[in-house]
Amino acid sequence: AITEGTYSLDVYTNDEWKGRYDLSIARDKDGRLGVCYTKAMLAQYGIAAEKLNPQLSEQEGYCGSLKSWRNEENVKDNLVQSSLRLNISVPQIYEDQRLKNYVSPEFWDKGITALNLGWMANAWNSHTSSVGGSDNSSAYLGVNAGLSWDGWLLKHIGNLNWQQQQGKAHWNSNQTYLQRPIPQLNSIVSGGQIFTNGEFFDTIGLRGVNLSTDDNMF
Known part of the structure; x- marks a missing residue:
């Protein structure tokens, strides 16, 4: 009792x-x-x-x-x-x-400290059998990585391309940004390589800082 x-x-x-x-x-x-x-x-x-x-x-x-x-x-x-x-x-x-x-912000879970990594890879080879034929190979690696800690999120999305004819590999960074929620403002602040949310206009990429409302916090 x-x-x-x-x-x-x-x-x-x-x-x-x-x-x-x-x-x-x-x-x-x-x-x-x-x-x-x-x-x-x-x-x-x-x-x-x-x-x-x-x-x-x-x-x-x-x-x-x-x-x-x-x-x-x-x-x-x-x-x-x-x-x-x-x-x-x-x-x-x-x-x-x-x-x-509604749940008071003091009870919101910031999540655990974690590192996550998603990737996709493929490679291919083509051969021309005619006179003077040649081989051409290429490879692709796509990466989606994130690190979360104490409410912060560091995110990177990029890919690696390799072409045999070019003789070198090239890394392309699509997005790299740091993000954190601000419960007092019911918003999320992001900085780095980011994209607009496309709510009113087409989504565009930019480098800078963005403060946006998050309806999930209301």
Whole structure:
């Protein structure tokens, strides 16, 4: 059985993950164990306190159980101790639709430090059998490489071409850029050999720095 104390819990509102929070489990005035919710906490979990209980939402610093905010059968919470998960269930009318599917940037995963490499290679040879015939060989290697670290992404896309007749190989760099998300601006900044997104005009390549909005951050 759960006891009083502070727990690090994954909070879900109507099965949508809202983040991991350190929450205190304590007894209310009726002796029931549970979480004491403030207006600010409910907002973090995507619930509009002013819809849940207009009167209590105007009381500065009010803290109470979910049932004290709205005593309805379909307004409830449940702490699953085995998985350290807090399930909150409310009718959609009490949700803040502006925060639907929203997770606070502090819980965004920057990903793991990783190096990835994709490549494609082929080679061919042609022979002319007529008088004075000749051989001609060529080879191609395409590379798509990336290094991610602490939210940064270093990306390079290029290819190597070799022609026997030319007697040398040539490396062509299609893209080399450094990229990082800026959650505070709901944007991504990229620098280096980059391409425009083609949203309004044809995509063009350029060398420089680009700051663009990322709708996935809203």
